[in-house]
Amino acid sequence: MDIRFLGGAGEVGRSAILVNDRLLLDYGMKSGNPPQFPGDADPDAVVVSHGHLDHVGAVPSLLSGDARPSIHWTPPTYELTLTLARDTLKLHGVSASGARGGSKRRRRFGGTMRCPFTETDVQRVTQVSKTHGYRETFEAAGHEVTFFDAGHIPGSAHVLVDDGETRLFYTGDFHTADQQLVSKTTARPDADAVICESTYSDVEHDDRSAVEEQFVESVERTLWEGGTVVITAFAIGRTQEMMLICEEYDIPCYVDGMGKQVTEMLQQYPEFVRDADAFRRAKSHARFVTGRDGQRRRIAEQNTAVITTSGMLSGGPAMTYIPAVRANPTNKIALTGYQVEGTPGRRLLDTGRAEIDGRVMPVSAGVEWYDFSAHADRDGLLDLLSEYGDSRVLVNHGDRCAAFAGELADEGYEASAPEPGDEVVV
Template sequence: MDIRFLGGAREIGRSAVLVNDALLLDFGMATDNPPQFPVGDPDPEAVVLSHGHLDHVGGVPSLLSGDARPPIHWTPPTRDLTRVLAEDTLKLHGNSPLCPFTETEVKRLSEVSVTHGYRESFEAAGHEVTLYDAGHIPGSAHVLVDDGETRLLYTGDFHTDDTRLLSGTTARPDADVVVCESTYSDVAHDPRDEVERAFAESVKTTLWEGGTVVVPAFAIGRTQEMLMVCEAHDIDCYVDGMGQKVTQIVRQYPEFVRDPEALRRAKSNARFVTGRDGQRKRIADRNTVIVTTSGMLSGGPAMTYIPAIRANPTNKITMTGYQVEGTPGRDLLDTGRAEIDGQVMPVSARVESYDFSAHADREGLLAFLDSYRDVQVLVNHGDRCAAFADELRAEGFDASAPELGAEFAAV
């Protein structure tokens, strides 16, 4: 089996792995300025997508330009989420030469879509492929590829612990080679129940003091998790931004979440914001909680809420996910200031950060890989892939960290 790394090698973003020059696993984008896409200009016979996050599916419509029509295999949630992300990319970059696809290519996604459930084997570009629940976001999958001689397990992004939204992955299919993500290979997550409890106590304290709490959250996965946390701890909230549409999508697929009834209650507990007639500014003046995109303060309704609440030290901003260096969210955590809509603003409101990550931490990665001690492990999707591969070798694994563009012959 020939495995070529077109993206996501020793980096986070633009994940793409080409198998036997025929089967493409993921085709994402890195949200740099300008956006970065995988290298190599592949022309696959078929595509399999692990899950609906931009860094794994952001470039997919560009594969459908010209006469190219490779079938795209995915779970139903990943199909719908990819469409939402593609439409959002067109809104942001559609009039720019930086966007590699048009509305026409986005519409073609439905023409080539082939959906699958977990553990249902199917044929793609001459390979037998099976998807397994990865526990990362609704519809996320490990991808097992069998070419008749070698079995490749592409983990995608995964989580080994249960959250309110999803159960952690328990799948450990037999494989000869594993391409494993390593996002949090040097991090130990605090127990989720402790993180939840600290978040809820902090929010309730601010509300009791008369303040407003803005909860920046990623639209896919994190918004739904935060709504469920709020409902479970009897905290009323608003929800704004793309997370509203994603919540509606996820509710259509109850078999892809841990507790559909709990998600239903969470949606009922949250008030959806329309944004009409100055509604956001009025909500920002209320003694309430607002779960909103974007999770790193780089766009979305947060651009209205943060300026509206920033001057009052009774108010609070609770970050719920990793803040990439150089983003306004990271700047806010590090300096107490953030550039919002082109203007650097000092923030007097209290700023806190809570680790609601949907990735396996170091312990989770090692526990997962413990089932693959006798196979080749290729580390990708991380800021320290080479270091983690070194650490795995010291533990007896046959591990390496391919570089961007590298080709690997698995046996």
């Protein structure tokens, strides 16, 4: 089996792996200014592990030319990909023809340098989409492929690829601990080679129940004191996780941003969440914000919690809520996701100042960060890999892939960390 790393090797973002020059695993984008994309590919078929931007963000661009590869995923991943693609088009102002602000610069066949696809390309995605459930083996580009629940977000999948000679286990992103929204992964299929994510290879997460207790205690104390809590959360997965926690502990909450649309969609696929009844109760418990900035400013004066995007304060309704609550020390801003270096959320944590629409504002409200990660930590990675002591291990999707691969090699694994563009034969 020939494996080529087009992106996601030695980095978090733009995951893309080409198998036997025919089957593409993921095709994401790396957010930034400007965003970054994987190397070019012309596959016969595409298999997508889950619906996060770094794994699906560039998928529609594969349909910009004459090629029409089939695209395989779970139903939630398909829906999430369309949601993210349309949001990307809106963010970068790309028309159906690919025009944007008169610029004639293009990447591949359509789109712009910042968005490599058009609305027409997104519409084509629906024409070539093929959805599959967990543990349903299907054929793609001459390979047998099987999805297994990865425990990361609804619809996330480990991908097992069999070309008749070699079995490759692509972990995608995964978690080995239960979350409120989804159950942990338990799948460990036989494989000759493993491509394993390593996002938190040097981190040990705190006990999940302890993190929840600390979060709930802090929010309840703030509300008891008369304050407002702005809970920043990623639209996919984290918003719904926070909704479930608020419902379980009877914390009054509003939900704003793209997380509303994602929540509505996920309710259509109850088999992909841990507890469909709890999810339904959480949706009923929350109040969805339907107005604009005027309503948001009024909500910010209420004694309540607001779950809103963006998770790193780089846009979204948070741009209204943060200025509205920042000056009152009784209020609180709870960051519930990883804050990448250089983002407004990270600067707020480090400096106590918020950058909103180019303006830097001092923040007197309390600022707290909680580790609600949906990724396996070091112990979780080692737990999964303990089943593959005789397999070739290729480490990707992390900031310290080479270091982790070296640590695995010291423990007796046949492990390495490919770099972008590398080709590996297993």
